[in-house]
Amino acid sequence: MRARLALAYTGIKVEIREVELKNKPQALRDISPKATVPVLHLPDGKVIDESLDIMHWALAQHDPAQWLADTKTAKTLITWNDGDFKYQLDRYKYADRHPQHPAEHYRSQGELFLAELESRLQVTPWLLGEHCTLADAAIFPFIRQFAAVDGQWFATADYPAVQQWLQNWLDSALFTAVMDKYPIWVEGVETISRVV
Numbered sequence: 001m002r003a004r005l006a007l008a009y010t011g012i013k014v015e016i017r018e019v020e021l022k023n024k025p026q027a028l029r030d031i032s033p034k035a036t037v038p039v040l041h042l043p044d045g046k047v048i049d050e051s052l053d054i055m056h057w058a059l060a061q062h063d064p065a066q067w068l069a070d071t072k073t074a075k076t077l078i079t080w081n082d083g084d085f086k087y088q089l090d091r092y093k094y095a096d097r098h099p100q101h102p103a104e105h106y107r108s109q110g111e112l113f114l115a116e117l118e119s120r121l122q123v124t125p126w127l128l129g130e131h132c133t134l135a136d137a138a139i140f141p142f143i144r145q146f147a148a149v150d151g152q153w154f155a156t157a158d159y160p161a162v163q164q165w166l167q168n169w170l171d172s173a174l175f176t177a178v179m180d181k182y183p184i185w186v187e188g189v190e191t192i193s194r195v196v
Contacts, residue, residue, distance in 0.1 A: 001141040003038040004178040006055035009137070010062040014040070017185035027187055052078065052138060059134065067134045074128060074135035077116075081139045085113040089142060093149050103149075110146055114159050117143070121161035125168075140169045 007014055019028055024035050032039045032049045040048040040057065048054050059068050068074075088110040095103035117139070120127050127135045143166055147154040155163070169175055 001144075001178060002138050003040070003051040003054040003058075005137045005140075005174060006058040006067075006134075008174055008177050009067070010058045010064075012058055012061060016182050018182040020184050025185065025187055052082065055134060055138060065131060067132065067137065069131075069133055070128045071134070074133055074138075077127060077135045078138045080113055080116070081142055085110055086142060088113075089146050093145065107149070107153075111157075114143075114146070114157075114162055117165075118159045118162050121165050125165070127165075136165075136169075140166070144170070 004016075017027075019025055019037065021037070028037075028039065029035045031041050031047050034049055036049065038049070038051055038054060040054045042048070048057055088106050091098040091101070092103055092106035092110055095101075095106060098106070117127065124130055126132050127139065143162065147163075147166060157163075
């Protein structure tokens with residue numbers, strides 16, 4: 001999602017090929033040995049197969065609202081998000097696969113990050129100030145996942161600023177634009193969808 005957010009925000013035209021990860025097409029394996037998504041295959045043959053790298057690439061092409069402002073702080077927050085928070089999130093989402101602790105344990109570990117975001121969002125509407133930046137767009141999809149694990153708990157948790165920030169994202173035209181569903185791409189069949 002965050003790669004699509006950055007591409008839509010920058011207005012870069014791409015072809016979306018929705019793949020079924022349980023049945024990965026050979027074309028995906030051919031361009032990226034990792035065969036994970038997202039993968040951006042550029043016209044010059046270069047392949048970018050990490051969502052954050054795709055975001056950086058897109059923003060280097062066009063950054064109309066200066067999402068790349070304050071990159072040092074953004075990097076610190078994104079590193080925490082992509083590291084420990086995502087680790088706890090994966091265990092919270094799939095606690096049955098990680099029976100060493102109950103789901104609430106993983107949730108409480110993830111809340112350390114939520115508390116940091118809450119403290120920032122109590123002061124400004126976005127994580128790094130008065131406007132959206134790379135940090136907001138890179139972190140939002142993971143907070144959305146965290147909230148979805150137990151929506152009732154999240155709705156009543158003591159994170160009102162995070163809840164409002166998340167809702168603002170969910171209500172945004174940018175989010176709506178990237179949430180279109182596409183048919184599964186099958187090699188040789190015309191199911192490619194274009195986005196701007």
